[in-house]
Structures are given as C-alpha cells and as structure tokens.
Amino acid sequence: MGVDLSSLVDEIKREIQLSEIKGKKISIDAYNAIYQFLTAIRQPDGTPLMDSSGRVTSHLSGVFYRTISLLEEGVIPVYVFDGKPPEMKSQELDRRRKIKEEAEKKLQKAKEEGSTRELKKYSQMSTKLTNDMAEESKKLLTAMGIPIVQAPSEGEAEAAYLCSSGYTWASASQDYDSLLFGAKRLVRNLTLTGKRKLPNKDIYVEIKPEIIELNDLLNKYGINREQLVDIGILIGTDYDPEGIKGIGSKTALRIIKKYGTIEKAVEKGEVPKYILDLDLEKIRSLFLKPDVNNPEGSLELTDPNKDEIINILVNEHNFNADRVNNGIERLIKGIKDTKGLSRQTGLDQWF
DNA sequence: CACCGTAA
DNA sequence: TTACGGTGG
Numbered sequence: 001m002g003v004d005l006s007s008l009v010d011e012i013k014r015e016i017q018l019s020e021i022k023g024k025k026i027s028i029d030a031y032n033a034i035y036q037f038l039t040a041i042r043q044p045d046g047t048p049l050m051d052s053s054g055r056v057t058s059h060l061s062g063v064f065y066r067t068i069s070l071l072e073e074g075v076i077p078v079y080v081f082d083g084k085p086p087e088m089k090s091q092e093l094d095r096r097r098k099i100k101e102e103a104e105k106k107l108q109k110a111k112e113e114g115s116t117r118e119l120k121k122y123s124q125m126s127t128k129l130t131n132d133m134a135e136e137s138k139k140l141l142t143a144m145g146i147p148i149v150q151a152p153s154e155g156e157a158e159a160a161y162l163c164s165s166g167y168t169w170a171s172a173s174q175d176y177d178s179l180l181f182g183a184k185r186l187v188r189n190l191t192l193t194g195k196r197k198l199p200n201k202d203i204y205v206e207i208k209p210e211i212i213e214l215n216d217l218l219n220k221y222g223i224n225r226e227q228l229v230d231i232g233i234l235i236g237t238d239y240d241p242e243g244i245k246g247i248g249s250k251t252a253l254r255i256i257k258k259y260g261t262i263e264k265a266v267e268k269g270e271v272p273k274y275i276l277d278l279d280l281e282k283i284r285s286l287f288l289k290p291d292v293n294n295p296e297g298s299l300e301l302t303d304p305n306k307d308e309i310i311n312i313l314v315n316e317h318n319f320n321a322d323r324v325n326n327g328i329e330r331l332i333k334g335i336k337d338t339k340g341l342s343r344q345t346g347l348d349q350w351f
Numbered sequence: 352c353a354c355c356g357t358a359a
Numbered sequence: 360t361t362a363c364g365g366t367g368g
Contacts, residue, residue: 065352327354
C-alpha cells in the first residue's frame with residue numbers, strides 16, 4: 001500500500017480544482033487507477049461488471065469513462081504501466097498475495113452463509129489486477145488516442161520521473177511513494193470522483209482532488225529528499241513493509257531531523273540495530289535512482305480509432321453501443337478542445 | 352466509477 | 360435544474 005506519510009502531508013496538502021490543471025499533462029500510475037476502478041465499479045452485492053463470458057469489465061468501464069471526463073476538464077492523462085517489480089518488493093507482493101488468498105476463502109464462505117456486506121467486503125479484498133486487464137487497458141487507451149508509457153520497473157517511479165523531468169506537470173496516484181520517487185507534484189483522488197465514497201462503513205464523504213508539492217513538504221519540515229526516504233524506511237515502505245515497530249511518521253521525522261540519517265540514529269541508540277539488517281543503500285537507491293526510461297512516444301493526444309474502441313468494448317465485452325458511441329463523441333470533442341488548450345498554453349510560454 | 356431515467 | 364437510485368457488463 002505504500003508508505004504512510006498522511007499525517008505529515010496533511011499539513012501542506014491543498015484541494016485543487018480540475019480547472020487548475022487545464023491543458024496540463026498528468027502522469028497517472030495506471031496500476032493504481034485501474035485497481036481503484038476494479039474495487040469501486042461493482043454492483044451493490046460486490047459483483048464486478050462482467051461480459052457474457054464472465055470476464056471482468058469494471059476496469060474498462062473506469063478507464064473509458066474516467067479518461068473521457070478528465071479530458072472534458074482539459075486534463076491530459078498519460079497512463080504509466082508497471083514493468084517488472086524490483087526484487088526487493090517480493091516480500092510485500094507475497095504478503096499481498098496471502099491476504100488475497102485469505103479474502104478469497106472468506107468470500108467463498110460468505111457466499112454460502114454470509115451477509116451482503118461481507119460478500120461485498122471480501123469480494124473487494126480479493127480483487128486481482130491481472131496481466132490481461134493491464135494489456136486490455138493499454139489497448140483501449142491506445143485506441144482512444146491517449147498516450148501510455150511502459151515503465152521498465154515500478155510504474156509509480158516512472159510516473160514520478162516523467163513529472164520531475166518536465167514531461168508532465170504532476171503525477172497522480174493514491175500512494176505517497178510518488179514523493180519519495182521525486183515527483184514534484186502529487187495529485188491524489190484524481191481517478192476517484194468528487195462524489196462520495198465509503199471509508200468501510202455506511203458513512204459517505206466527499207472526496208476531492210488534492211495536490212501535494214514536494215518542495216512544500218521538504219521546506220515545511222526542513223529536510224531533503226534523502227531524509228524523506230529515510231523517514232519512509234523507518235515507517236515502512238513496499239521494500240521494507242514492517243518498518244520499525246513503534247515508529248510512525250511523526251517520530252520518524254523527529255529522529256531524522258535530529259540525527260540526519262538512519263545510521264546516525266542507530267549509533268545514538270534512537271533506532272534499534274536490527275534495521276541495519278536491511279540493505280539500506282539498496283532501498284534508498286530504489287527511491288532515489290529508480291530504474292526509469294525516457295518515454296518513447298511523444299505523449300501527445302492523437303485521433304481516436306473509433307472502430308477499435310467499438311470492437312473492444314461493444315463486440316468483445318458487450319458494452320452498450322449507444323453509450324459507447326456517445327462516449328466516443330465526447331472523447332473526440334474533448335481531445336479537440338484539449339489540444340487547443342495545450343497549443344494556447346504552449347504559446348503563452350513564449351510571452 | 353459513471354450513465355440515465357425519474358422525481359422533486 | 361439538481362438529487363437520487365437503479366443499472367451498467
């Protein structure tokens with residue numbers, strides 16, 4: 001789930017109107033976004049949307065409609081897909097797999113005797129994002145004329161790199177890891193709507209897009225990015241999921257501010273020695289010098305391939321043709337208007 | 352998540 | 360016009 005920097009970030013995050021991102025490119029952690037669609041786009045009993053052969057289609061619905069509404073707001077999405085995960089992540093991936101297997105068992109049980117609520121809970125918990133789903137999403141986005149980038153390794157690292165090197169204005173993800181990866185700006189809640197969402201109970205709250213500027217975060221706490229990474233390691237990241245027991249973000253900040261590095265803090269007895277069993281340098285470099293590539297394509301919007309979209313959604317997966325056609329019309333208009341916007345902002349830079 | 356018909 | 364709830368696949 002990534003590093004929990006929420007209490008530090010709360011101090012400097014601010015709400016953002018999508019109009020503030022008009023004409024700007026945003027790199028989107030595709031895995032993160034698609035996963036959200038898979039868990040959110042469901043029937044009341046927790047069953048995901050499926051085509052007539054029983055293949056899940058929730059992700060396609062999310063990718064299609066959400067991308068169109070972003071374009072209508074003038075936002076230019078660049079979806080960044082995961083490559084091969086780093087070796088260091090295998091422990092965390094194992095842990096997640098086990099949780100899913102448990103949820104799967106509980107789901108089967110709930111199907112026999114459980115309540116709707118349990119059914120929904122465990123079916124969301126056992127959500128899996130398969131390779132096929134990622135490949136299909138890429139195909140759909142390409143047909144839609146939306147730029148995609150294939151990361152050599154972590155998608156979130158690549159998305160952050162696109163941002164820090166100026167290809168995109170910000171990076172969108174729910175995970176704060178983006179900041180450790182060096183994204184200048186992190187936008188959260190971009191692929192959720194401003195509508196309502198349940199935090200597990202029946203309580204509904206407004207979810208609004210918010211932005212976190214890396215520089216604001218570092219300045220606010222008087223630390224550099226290396227130190228932010230050390231703070232992350234103490235709390236626990238995907239590469240050291242346990243972190244240090246009893247150390248949360250506030251304590252980690254205090255310790256790193258005082259001693260500068262994890263090693264110094266260990267020397268002074270502020271952090272237990274067992275953290276040195278980790279390959280700290282390796283973890284740091286995964287965040288500070290991640291395996292990333294320059295994008296191959298141009299990251300510009302292109303004309304949608306109407307037939308291909310219809311083929312994927314309507315012919316392959318039984319989407320309603322009228323709805324899809326309506327979506328395509330909105331998409332074409334959105335792309336046209338958004339291109340106009342970026343031309344304008346492009347010109348503005350000359351003056 | 353978003354769409355869409357219906358109600359206020 | 361917006362708000363809601365049932366449905367989409």
